[in-house]
Amino acid sequence: MAMTATLAEAGAREQAKRMYDRIAGVPATDAELDAMLAIMDANDDNITDSDADAKAAAELALDSSGFYNVTLKNMVTPWTNEEQTMFADLNDFTATVIGLVRDGDDYRKVLYDDVIYVGASGSLAAYSNGSNQHYVDLEASGADMGDTNVLERRSQSSVTGLQSSATAGVLTTxxxxxxxxxxxxxxxxxxxxxMNFMCRDLEQVQDTTRTPxxxxxxxxxxxxxxxxxxxxxxxxxxxxMDPLAQAFAYYEWSGEEGTEDGQLIYTANQVQAKYHxxxxxxxxxxxxxxxQWDNYWREGPNSALGWDSGLPGSGSGAKSMGMELAHSDAFAECQVKKVFQTVCLHEPTTSADHSQVSSMVTNFEASNYNMQTVFTDAAVYCRGD
Ligand code: HEC
Incomplete structure (x- = not known):
């Protein structure tokens, strides 16, 4: 009997290690592993659901600075540049995603809320509409972005001066x-x-049956x-695409392509020259x-993206268009697939993987779109491989 307990404990230890590594991007300390094992009840003297125990143990890894400073930073950085490289500095887009995940907020807000995350004032350069230095300094400080005294939530309008109705989460960073x-x-x-939030490039949503x-x-x-x-x-x-991209008609970037200088421009009620x-x-x-934007893809083959029937499918500006995208089933599925890939280190392929993705989507929705749920669910699922 003692022998079986030891083996079970060894197996559980491996699994706890793996869950921690995958979420935090760095190895667990012995003390952290012991804490996880205590929750996982490796000796199984309490008969409980082992997945639920593993999930509770995985949640400890969410407290690691590595989850914010390494795992999330690396996952999000490619979404913030055309080259899709992860070798780029922290910026206001990345920091805002990290903050929304840390605070367990409704993640759909990433595409429409009046929100931005900034470093606590101190030795960092101040946030500037014309420079990314604030975030370069924050990253260089090495401070734990999981700490609410390091990375702080603000209304975007108060930080950038953009009117609140013109903010649309990371889209207006x-x-x-x-x-x-x-x-x-x-x-x-x-x-x-x-591509970044619906997991589809335009090739995959082409529909020649829409009105031109x-x-x-x-x-x-x-x-x-x-x-x-x-x-x-x-x-x-x-x-x-054109009637959806019309939502951005009042936005422009002041700088030249390939240079660091510039800032967001917003001209209320005035269409930017680039549209003509x-x-x-x-x-x-x-x-x-x-x-004024309209979603022609609510009908036809792209109705399969699962648009929210509670929304009108049209509106004015980036905020309501961001909500149109974020409230689709495709958005929720996409976040789950990205996390699955990050934590399991492969795309969902087998039928077991696909049914896992569906149940993670269900849990994501049931948690009011808390991304932490998605990370721990993925870690539990992949803890054996
Ligand atoms: C697979 C989707 C797709 C198809 C098919 C497509 N386009 Fe586009 N088109 C785009 C995208 C995306 C952009 C924006 C490119 C960018 O700025 O990254 C674009 C931009 C443009 C522009 C603006 C110039 C620019 O580079 O921003 C013109 C003009 C254009 N397309 C014409 C056409 C014509 C003509 C056809 C048919 C021969 C066509 N497109 C077919 C997706 C498509």
Whole structure:
């Protein structure tokens, strides 16, 4: 009997180690492992559900600074630049995701709330609309962003001066603006939001059966002199994307591509010039008059993204469009898949993995979209491999 207990304990110890490593990104100390084992009840003298015990043990790893400073930072950084590299400085986008996860807030707010996380004032450069130095300093300090005295929640409008109705979570952070409002036509902000928060690039949502009435003037209706290309290809993305990206009509980035300088610009009720460039490509195309967006993809094949029937599917500006995306089933599934990949170190592949993903989505919703639930659920599921 003693022998079995020892083996069970060894197995549990391995599992606890693995759960901690995967969540915190750094190894557990002996004291932390002992605390986890005490919860996991390795000797099994209390007959309880072992997954529930493992989950309670995994929650201890959420207190590690590694979870915030390493795991989350590395997971989120690629979402904040076009190159999708994780080798970039902490910024206001990354810090805001980290803060929302730490505070167990409704994670959907990431795309629409008037929220930003900043470092506590002290030796750091002050937050600036024109520079990322505040976050460079915060990262260099090595301070634990899991500590509410280190990373503090603020209303974004109070920090950046952007009017509250124009804030849309991370979409209106300096880092997102620098990466996705720079140059171009603001469609990049839509594309990268779709990739990073809905786990889909435009190739996967193409639908040539939508009405093309909101496609902007810059999209030729007969590329290379052939209107069939427009009908069979261009419409697939632009019919749905252009009326959604209209939500960003009042936003611009002041700086030049490839430079660090610049800040978010917002011109209430005034459409940015970039929405009217190359209007001669097709003069009868749609000329953007305001920031009214409509989701044409609520109908047709993209209804499968699971839009919230409690929302109208149209509105004005980035905030309501961010909510449209964040309240979809695809958003919840995407967060779960990203965490699964981060914690289990592989994509969900087997049928067991896929049913695990569904149950994690259910738990995510039931926890009012608390991302911590997703991390601990994933750690429990993968603790044996
Ligand atoms: C798979 C989706 C997709 C298809 C199909 C597509 N586009 Fe686009 N298009 C985009 C995206 C995304 C952008 C924004 C690019 C960026 O800024 O990152 C864009 C931007 C543009 C722009 C603005 C210039 C720019 O680079 O920002 C024009 C003009 C354009 N597309 C024309 C066309 C034409 C003409 C066709 C058909 C031949 C077409 N597109 C087909 C997704 C698509």
């Amino acid at each position: 300096r880092a997102a603006a620098k990466a996705f409002f720079v140059a171009g036509t603001n469609r990049a902000m839509f594309r990268f939001t779709l 009435d909101r496609i902007r003037q810059d999209v030729s209706r007969s590329p290379g002199g052939d209107s069939r290309i427009f009908l069979n290809r261009c419409i697939g993305c632009h019919a749905g 460039i190359n209007a001669d490509n097709f003069r009868y195309g749609y000329s953007t008059p305001n920031d």
